[in-house]
Each structure stands twice: as C-alpha cells, then as structure tokens.
Amino acid sequence: MKLLKLLAHLFVLHETNNQKAKVLHPSGLTLIAGFLIVFQLFLNVGSKAFPRVLGYAANISPSEVIRLTNVQRTANGLSPLNENGSLNGAAIAKGNDMLAKDYWAHFSPDGTSPWNFFLNFGYRYRYAGENLARDFGDATSAVNAWMNSPTHRDNILNPNYREIGIGVVEGDLAGVDTTIIVQFFGTPVNSEPISVVKAEEQPKGTAVPKPKATPLPATPTPTPVPQVAAVTPVPLPTPSIASFKFVSPFNSTKNLSMGVVGVLLLVLSVDLIVVRRRRIARIGGRTLAHIAFFGMILAVILILKAGQII
C-alpha cells in the first residue's frame, strides 16, 4: 500500500505532490539528471575496472570495407581501388599505434603523421589520404557514416586514388574496448600520371607530377615524399576481431535514456489530460511544450548511432 502511494506521489498528480507528479517537479528532474551523470561516471569507472565486459564489440571484415568503398566509387562513375598489402600493413600499424599511445586523431601526440606509416611500409605515394572510424558494429554503418560526412566522402570519391588499405584493430582506447577502422588511400609515386588530375596541379615542364598527398579530412599538407631506403616487408598481422560479447556503454546509455524519456513522456501525457479534465489551475510550465521537448530528445536518441568518425 505504501509502495502504491509512493508511486502515485512520484508519477501521478495528487494532493500530496501539489497536483503535479513529483518527477516533474524541478527537484525531481534535477535528481534524474544527477542519476544519469552518476550512471555515466559508473560506466567510465566500470570500463576501466572491467575492460573485458564494457566495450564495443564488432565483427568487421577489411575486405567488406573495401568492397563497400568500391561500390560507392563505381556508383559515382569512378574506378574501383585495388587492395594493397603495404597499405593494409600501414593501416593496421596506425590502428595499433592509436591503441598503444591511447589517442583518437590523425596525428599522434608525438606528432607522427599518418604518412609516416605509409613510408614505414615502403609505400612511396603521389597521393595519400586517411579516414578513421571507431565503435561501429558493422562495415556498412562505418562506410555510410563516412559517406554522410563531406570531407570523408571526398576522400572515398577522390579520383586521384588508385589503391586502398584497411586496418581493423580492437583494443583498449581511453579505458573502453574499441574497434578501430583505419582506411588508407594511396597512389604510388611510380604509377602513371592520372588523367583526371587538373592541369594546374602539374608542375610546368615536368612529365611526372610532383609528389603530392591529399590528406583528408583536416590534415595539414604533408611534406614531399622522401627517398626511402628499401624496407623489409613486414608480415601483416591478422586483424584482431572481437569474438566475445561486450556490454556496450553507448547502448546502455541509449537504453537508459530511452526508458527515462519514455516514462517522462507518459507521465506528462497523463498530466496534460488530467489537468484539462479537472481544470486544475497551477503555477508551472506548459506540459505540451515539455512533451514536444522530450519528444525531440527521444527522436534523437532513437536515431543516434554508436560510431564515431574523424
């Protein structure tokens, strides 16, 4: 009986809560916000304490990323990219470097550029580019996210590129188990000039275009390709792919948020109907406006996906 009274006090307008469900009072709303913040802190601490439990599991095949990339290129009238073993190795090395040095960026904290990995694997480039993705559950979602971003899309649909390498690595990044996809694009320096290169990009009086890289997105112009001594081919490590289930921090947050907003929308709807029927006069915000606001939040929660790209 006491429990029922408590639930009525919390979720239904009543004389005990001044004709407004307690969860809709500013104190109730702030308490819920505080609870969500504590939950986030728990997830952050929990992911460090239980690194094999909280994280992002994925089963992403590098060949599938290449296939989907080429589907996009051919759909846009471009030639498909050829998979290159050196670029694959460089991409995997870049992914492992991000995990080892714990960064999520094109450039490492010590200033190492993506192009260093190209050169370390003996890939001397005329053009080069990089796309990064993390926390996606499948290759399709990652490629779709890149295609929805103008700068990443430009990379995928860049006619200057001829080859591609993919690295899929899994490990601890900032305390959370993460799957990173590194997508490297390149055109070898010894390849024939590409007919689609604009005339102004070609140095006058030279038959071979000047080495140039087009790093996207938002990466500085790389230095011209240095002469690299012969590099011993490095065997490509097998991409580490998660084979066990995680509790995804994003999905946990998403489900909890959906539950909280769903309950609030229900309570607000009941409040709207009862207040109008009983013609209750009270000082407070517009219930309809609150329903619209939380409705927008719920729509965003339903649409947002876990992955990130840079």
Add this chain to the structure above:
Amino acid sequence: MKQFAKDLPHYMLLGGILLAGFAGLVLFSYDIKFQAAVAIATAVSYTTWGIVHHYIHRDLHPEVIVEYAAVSLLGLVILFSLILR
C-alpha cells in the same frame, strides 16, 4: 484547445527550434563539437522560449523559470551522455 489555437504562433516557433535542434544533431553526427553546440543552443532556446511565452501571458514566476531550466538541464545531460561518449 482554444488556448492552444491562440498560442499557435508560439508553438510554431517552438516547433522550429526543436526541429532545427533535431536536424543539427542528426545531420552533423560526424562533428561532435558541433553536435554539443547544437544541444546547448537547443536547451538554452527552450528555456528562453518558456520565459518569453510566460512573460507574454503575464504568468512568469521564478518557479516557472526553474522548471524550464530543469527540463533543459535534463535534456542536455541525456544528449551529452550520448554525444560525448
């Protein structure tokens, strides 16, 4: 219902604010900083809308401002927990 019809311009403005916020959060899902800025702008705009709406209706009280601020804060916390993951 009569009151809602009378306030229709107010609610249309609110709809525009929320629609712009929704579009910004969904269309720029690749830019976390922009998403965070959109979330803050939407929450602040919602509180401002509430204050102006009640001021026009001459029923603006401190409790009303606190209520809109609390609703906005909760919305912001939910959005941030998903954006800044």
